[in-house]
Amino acid sequence: MRKLLHFIFLCWAAGAHAGTIRVTVYTIGETPVPGAIVTLQGVHPPSMAIHMVADSAARVAFHPAQDGEYTITAAAFGTGIANSGPFVWHGRDTAITLMLPSNTRELAGVTITANKPLVEADGDKIIYNAGSDPSLAGLSAAEALARTPFVSVDGEGHVQLKGKGGFLIMLNGKQTSMFANNPGEVLKAFPATIISKIEINTQPSAKYEGEGINGIINIITKKKVAGYNAHTSLTYNSIGQVNPNMAFNLKYGKLGITSFVYFANSMNFHAHGEQVYTPLISAPFAERRTLDTTTTNGYMAGGNLEVAYDIDSLRTLSLYGRLAAGGKTLEQQSLIRSYSTAHDLLQQSRLTSEDESHTPSGEAGFDYQQRFRQPGRSLFMGVNVQTSGQKKILQSGQVYTTEEERLLRNQYRGSNTQTCIQADYALPIHPSFILEMGAKAIFRQVGAVYASQIKDLDADQYHPDLANDDELTYSQNVGALYSMGTWKIKRGGITVKTGGRLEKTNIQGHFIRKKTDVTQDYYSFLPSFSITKNWASGRYLTLQYSRTLTRPGLSFLNPYTDNRDPLLISRGNEHLHPEFTNNGEVSFSNFNDKFSYTLALSGALTQGSIQRYIRFDEATGVSTQTYSNIGRSQVAGVSGYLSANPAKQLSATLNFNCYYAAISSTADASEKHRGLYGSLSTAVTYLPSEKWMLFSNVNYTRPPVQLQGRSGDFLFYNIGAGYWLYKKKLRLTVAMLNFMNKYWQVNDRFESPLVRQQNTSFRDVRSLSIGLRFSFGKLNENTSRKRGVKIDDRNQDPQ
Known part of the structure; x- marks a missing residue:
């Protein structure tokens, strides 16, 4: 026996x-x-x-x-x-x-x-081998991400990981700041043909805990050895969006040069809508309605340059830099009416506003990487400096039927400089065990100057509004140490990864005119653990836990008050604290050449989550919107990915996420909100011949539940074709976007115990898109060597 x-x-x-x-x-x-x-x-x-x-x-x-x-x-x-x-x-x-x-x-x-499958797993990462997907020829990185497990991209270029934001996008292991503010526009300009693979990590280890809460998307470019290549493209659609860009790579001997230039312009983008505010208690009005018409013009432009020098076969030095600029002008015409309980007109006014903003930014840094002859042993050191600015000018005029006037001019200037020093070392202790350790220091300096001027008649002189006039200096210094061990049991196909990260954060803020201070000083310990079982047949079972931290970004902290509408005011909160979240996930995957799938069950608990909330003054009827750490959030859900390749010419992918969230207020026990949210996206590609490509994409997004409501859902779909010209160097792409809907209606609804806010907006979505992409040159190894310093641990955008 x-x-x-x-x-x-x-x-x-x-x-x-x-x-x-x-x-x-x-x-x-x-x-x-x-x-x-x-x-x-x-x-x-x-x-x-x-x-x-x-x-x-x-x-x-x-x-x-x-x-x-x-x-x-x-x-x-x-x-x-x-x-x-x-x-x-x-x-x-x-x-x-x-x-x-x-x-x-x-x-x-x-x-x-x-023979690589398009999708595979490596420990706690899922890998999409974009370089092995022939249908990506002539497409962009945004279209490659749309086929990646757990990633969805809508028609406006907004990227989500497992139906949520708050993640990192890295390039060759580095979180470059070009993806920090508006990654969608950059990804649409980035050519997919230079991507080797895209790595997805939905539960980052302690090595990254301070930098991201919902996961990491790491874009790895192709490896090359000598020569040069270039890619240039131009995309235009009928609703006024133009996107030219160019990428150039050169490898000569030990020297490599990588560059990328992009531009995105949006011309005369129109929207209209209605806002309804209804007090739920006795107030100076029973209902307030606003009809808006908005025209937006904006642009984004930037360039990246990296020079890498191979000192020898084991050591590489990289120098890199980035310059970027963006701007937007928003013109809005509003008709505002207030009604009594009997629906009698109490007041009517016309509000005209012009909001102009400019956001220059830059980045510079260097990396030193050394590998050793011992497999798995490596050393990395890097310094990264990022700087950004913001200039905002708001002019508005409100004219009442009583011929009263209110004219406003607000100005805001902000600056943000970040310096990061990082070192990582990996040492194989045993053939089956690798120890990684590292240290990082982040120094942030933020400055904000905001001033408001007001007058009652057009002929009068502006005078200062001292309630909205101040200057803020704000510094945030973070020191971190981490250690992580990876243990591989080959015979059992088991990989165990565990580690911890200790951070010390010190914050000093000072309002010069009000002479008030903001001070925070705290330690954070962020553990992580994962265990993966893999079978030779391509099946994987993974169990993960992590504790993550997200610090509020400048969008939340900014104390500038937007008071163009005197009854609807919004401002940031400089006293915000970070969010801490406990995350757990179990997933099962099966990958092969014809059919692959992944199914994940996850849960998250956040104490002191940053929530948008509305305060209402029943005596004046003024609503004030701001942010505070008053949320207790519990989220559970399921995420999935399906990929089918029934024939060499046909491929299809499906990503879906569905979550149930329960949020309660720690400030008011009566405030609670529960509900479902998530996303669904598909991508289908058919190659009838070597020159032709047919494709279609669908993305539906239902935004996350918030304490006092939620934003409206959005649907994007397209159908198109691509054709190769000029010996497969020139690609012509034509697509119809949202061709069955001229406008998409978005319904936002928020409600506090005292007031209800309902917004309905209509945006142009139907359009014809035409794109050209031209490639030339021959290069057989990626010139980019930088791994870089990851320094973005902030929650950037309010939801």
């Missing part, structure tokens, strides 16, 4: 690792070398060498007993030795070509190719 069980186990093990490593041996002149001695050596975990003799076709076939890291060498009489170098084998059929030099002073060439 014992021998029978042993035999069954050996048969199961042999079937679990049915993949083959096939090696072909040539000389530099591409002449086959029968009789060459080929050796397979296990590196991690270590194993005995296997020697084989190449057959008459100069081929050998190895059948390793388990996944792992291997090297292959080949030698023959009268030639030198060719070595593949270490590579990771995942049990799939793999082809390797070794080129034997004529003498030992010549370098050997190695080519390794494997």
Whole structure:
């Protein structure tokens, strides 16, 4: 019986690792070398060498007993030795070509190719191999992300991970600030053809806990060795959006240059809508209605440049910089009416406003990376400086039927400078255990100057509004230490990753005119744990836990008061504290060439979450909107991804997220809100020939539940075709967007115990999009080496 069980186990093990490593041996002149001695050596975990003799076709076939890291060498009489170098084998059929030099002073060439599935897993990461997807040719990074597990992209370029915001977008392991403010426009300009893979981590380890709450999207560009290439594109749609961009890469010897320039312009974008405010208690009016017509013009532009120098095969130095600018002008005409309980008109006025803003920014830094001959051992050091500014001018005039006037001019200037110093070190303690540790220091300096002027008649002179006039200096210094261990049990296919991050935060803020201070000083400990079980058949089971932190960004902290409408005021809150969230997730995945799926169940508990809320003054009828740490949020949900490739020419993906949220107020126990939210997105591509591509995308988003309400849902869909011209260097793309709806109606609803706010807006959505993308040059390795310093741990945008 014992021998029978042993035999069954050996048969199961042999079937679990049915993949083959096939090696072909040539000389530099591409002449086959029968009789060459080929050796397979296990590196991690270590194993005995296997020697084989190449057959008459100069081929050998190895059948390793388990996944792992291997090297292959080949030698023959009268030639030198060719070595593949270490590579990771995942049990799939793999082809390797070794080129034997004529003498030992010549370098050997190695080519390794494997049949990669479009989607696979590696520990706690899910990987979309964009470089293996032929349907992405001529498309953008935004379209590549739309096919990535758990990622959805709507028609305006807004990106969500598992139906939520608050995540990091990295480029080659670095969170560049070009994705910080409006990633959608940049991703639409970024060419998908230079992307090798996209890594998704929905529960970041302690290494990243201070920088993101909902996950990490890491875009890895293709590896190249010599030459140059360039990609340029132009997209225009009929509702006034223009997006030209260009990417250029050069590799010459040890020097590599990577550059990217983009521009996005939105011209005369129109919207209209109605706002209804209804007091739920006795107030100076029973209902207030506002009819709005809005015209928006805006632009974004920027450029990135990186220079990388390979000191030797193990050390690389990268210098990089970025310059960007953006601006927007919003003109709004409003008709405001107030009614009594008998629906008699109490007051009517016309409000005209022009809101102009400019946001210049820049970034500079350097990285030093060193690998060691010991596999898995590495050192990274980097310095990154980011700076941004904001200038905002608001002019408004309100004229009442009684011929009274109220004219306002508000000005705001803000600056934000961040400096980060980071060092990471990874050390393999054992072939199955790697220890990572690191330190990081962040220094933030924020300044804000805001001034308000007001007058009652057009002919009068403006005089200061001292209640909305001050200057703020704000500093935030963060020091962090982290340690993380990864333990791989190869025989059981189990990977365990655990770690912790300790942060010290000090905040000093001072209002110069009001002579008031803001002070915070606290420690944070952020643990993380994950365990993954993988089977050779491509199935994965993962259990994860993490505690995350999100600090409020300048959009929440800004004390500037927008009082263009005297009865509807909004402002930030400089006294906000960070959010702490406990996250848990269990997921099951199955990946193969034809059909892949992932299903995840998750839950999150947040104490002191930042919530938007409305205060209402029943005596004056003034509503004030601001933010506070008054939320207790419990969220549970399911996320899923399906990918089907029934034929070589046809591919389809589906992402869905559905969450149930229960939010209560710690300031008022009677305030509670529960509800469902989530998203659904699909992407279908068909390649009827080498030149033609047909595609369609659908995205539906229902925004998250908030304490006092929620924003309205949004639907985007398109259908289009692409055609290759000029020897497959020029791609023409034509698409119809939301062709069944000229306008999309968005319904926002918020309600406090004292007042209800309902907003209905109509936006132009039907459009025709035309795009051209031209590629030229030949480059065979990515010039970008920077890993970079990740420094964005803030909640940027109010929801």
